[in-house]
Amino acid sequence: xxxxxxxxxxxxxxxxxxxxxxxxxxxxxxxxxxxSHARGQLMGALSGLVSVGLDKQQWxxxxxxxxxxxxxxxxxxxxxxxxSGWSVFIAEERCTPLPREPRAIRTAPLLREAVRxxxxxxxxxxxxxxxxxxxxxxxxxxxxxxxxxxxxxPEDPRxxxxxxxxxxxxxxxxxxxxxxxxxxxxxxxxSRRFVAETGLTFAQWRQQARLLxxxxxxxxxxxxxxxxxxxxxxxxxxxxxxxxxxxGTTPGRYATAANPDDNAAI
Numbered sequence: 001x002x003x004x005x006x007x008x009x010x011x012x013x014x015x016x017x018x019x020x021x022x023x024x025x026x027x028x029x030x031x032x033x034x035x036s037h038a039r040g041q042l043m044g045a046l047s048g049l050v051s052v053g054l055d056k057q058q059w060x061x062x063x064x065x066x067x068x069x070x071x072x073x074x075x076x077x078x079x080x081x082x083x084s085g086w087s088v089f090i091a092e093e094r095c096t097p098l099p100r101e102p103r104a105i106r107t108a109p110l111l112r113e114a115v116r117x118x119x120x121x122x123x124x125x126x127x128x129x130x131x132x133x134x135x136x137x138x139x140x141x142x143x144x145x146x147x148x149x150x151x152x153x154p155e156d157p158r159x160x161x162x163x164x165x166x167x168x169x170x171x172x173x174x175x176x177x178x179x180x181x182x183x184x185x186x187x188x189x190x191s192r193r194f195v196a197e198t199g200l201t202f203a204q205w206r207q208q209a210r211l212l213x214x215x216x217x218x219x220x221x222x223x224x225x226x227x228x229x230x231x232x233x234x235x236x237x238x239x240x241x242x243x244x245x246x247x248g249t250t251p252g253r254y255a256t257a258a259n260p261d262d263n264a265a266i
Contacts (some may be wrong), residue, residue: 010123011037011089017126018091019134021118025084032077039089040098041069042141044107044115048083049219051212052076054102056153061085061104062215062254064112065149068103068141071095075102080219086115088137097142105144111137151208154197158183159190163205170210171232176202211246214239224251 006022009015034053043052044066052059052067053076061067069075071092079085090098114136126134154160162179166172179202180187194202210231217227228239243251 005087006089007123011039014038014091016123017121018094019088019118019126019137020123021086021088021115021121023086023116023119026079027082029081030079030083034074034076036072036074038071038092040071040092040095042088042090043067043069044086044112046084046086048079048081049215050077050079050083050085057150058212059102059104059150060212060215061149062219064107065147066105066107067149068099068105070098070100070102073102080216086119088115088118090138094138098138104147104149105141106147108140111140114140148208149212151212152198152200154194156193156197158185159193159197166206166209170213171230173232207242211243214243214251218251218255227251
């Protein structure tokens with residue numbers, strides 16, 4: 001029997017409350033094949049890490065972040081090891097003020113507490129107090145600042161060959177000119193095509209790929225030195241500097257915040 005995060009009818013049916021929520025704590029990795037539903041979904045992480053496949057992008061959702069998945073948007077989900085998180089499902093007609101495209105956000109304490117409260121509701125029509133909390137969740141999502149936690153994929157076969165090779169070995173430090181020669185494309189053409197197809201330069205794409213992989217490895221509990229070497233950094237300090245610049249904290253502090261001792265209470 002499949003293990004459902006929330007009653008299926010609260011996801012697939014237009015009937016019932018316009019907002020439903022659930023929390024999940026698991027000790028093993030979990031994978032859900034690509035699917036879609038009429039309700040929009042806000043998926044958040046409290047500890048550990050989950051990745052979401054959306055169209056031609058792969059998104060990661062590290063602790064205290066969430067990803068918004070609009071109605072009818074096909075997506076797959078995979079968690080890495082122990083994970084605690086939550087999901088909110090919002091009726092399609094209530095998604096009008098919300099982003100039309102997938103979006104990663106950093107969740108504010110108010111949003112997390114409102115979701116925690118909503119996850120205790122029985123799945124029937126909302127009363128007046130519950131409606132106010134549900135509207136807070138929607139307002140917080142609408143106002144949240146977008147975070148860069150996705151990795152776009154190119155379409156040009158030559159670029160795909162390069163990104164596939166890098167995905168298989170992010171420690172490969174070959175320069176753009178070397179990758180261009182390997183893929184049989186002029187360096188200037190490679191540079192232009194990367195920006196045109198992904199919105200990122202080659203260097204930015206590689207750094208983003210390394211960052212997302214780093215978040216996975218931090219969630220798995222690997223030592224910072226091991227992560228730095230696996231990602232091709234010459235020294236640990238360079239890796240820590242990159243992580244701090246992008247995430248606003250060091251890998252060690254991030255790991256502590258992402259995996260607090262009281263996870264079991266969720």
